[in-house]
Amino acid sequence: MSGMYYEEFVVGEVIEHDVTRTVTEADNLLFTTLTMNVQPLHLDTEFAAASPYGQRIVNSIFTLGLVTGIPVQETTLGTTLGNLGFRSVDFPKPVFIGDTLRVETEALDKRLSKSRPDCGIVGIEHRAFNQRGELVCRVQRTAMMKVKDPEAAA
Secondary structure, rough: OOOOOHHOOOOOEEOOOOOOOHHHHOHHHHHHOOOOOOHHHHHHHHHHHHHOOOOOOOHHHHHHHHHHEEEEEHHOOOEEEEEEEEEEOOOOOOOOOOOOEEEEOOOEEHHHHHHOOOOOEEEEEEEOOOOOOOEEEEEEEEEEEEEOOHHHOO
């Protein structure tokens, strides 16, 4: 497993992920139509040109998926037992087709589970930046993580 166990998360530590991703027109079109989100800001060039953005913006739920997906291999692959919820999600700037996103992850807090001695609860914040260094997404979530050594953790 390449994910991190509960014990390996250090509150305040920031992980800068090496994987980056350029958002394509196909990404936006397919995701938007698959999820039945027919918002013209995502699909209609002429409509979007008259918007404050002057162009189509990428579906924010696709952005959210990408921002929570990029960190998986380094943080939760094989070591998470579930996403317990999202604390907050912010999109301070829009993502445009052709933007390249990079993500960093910070452990916000952690505690052992009260009901499952083999699990810990970790608060995580993912921050995504475009190629201009602008913050485009901030998401705080809570994950249930495997404990590597439940006896030692207790």
